[in-house]
Amino acid sequence: MNPSRCPCCGRRNQCAQAESATPVSDCWCFSAAIDPGVLDSLAPEQRNRACLCPACARGLAPPKPQSAAD
Template structure:
């Protein structure tokens, strides 16, 4: 990638740290966790229009674990992404 990443380090869906390495390091030089996952289409669709292309999702939201079904499935579980 070229250019400089936006310095937005919060997930637009849950406002948690998105763990975006490029945003945190202000460089696309290093790898990021998102390169190794399939992002949930439902999570992408849930991003508010004003936030599209502005900040990355956090790992939990990206894989759909913060959806209502995902939260119900995790109830009582200590699993993390």
């Protein structure tokens, strides 16, 4: 599992801790309110391995990719 990817949607999770080789003192995920339903939906092997992305942490569906015609 890639620690810089959201285990829910696979997008970058924007976690400073996952993207840094050294410990960080602040990241959005340190104080984020996480939707418990999202955590419950993860398989046990996905838990505590990588941060959710901000959208999934709030329980929001990730935006749909735009097609080339858009």
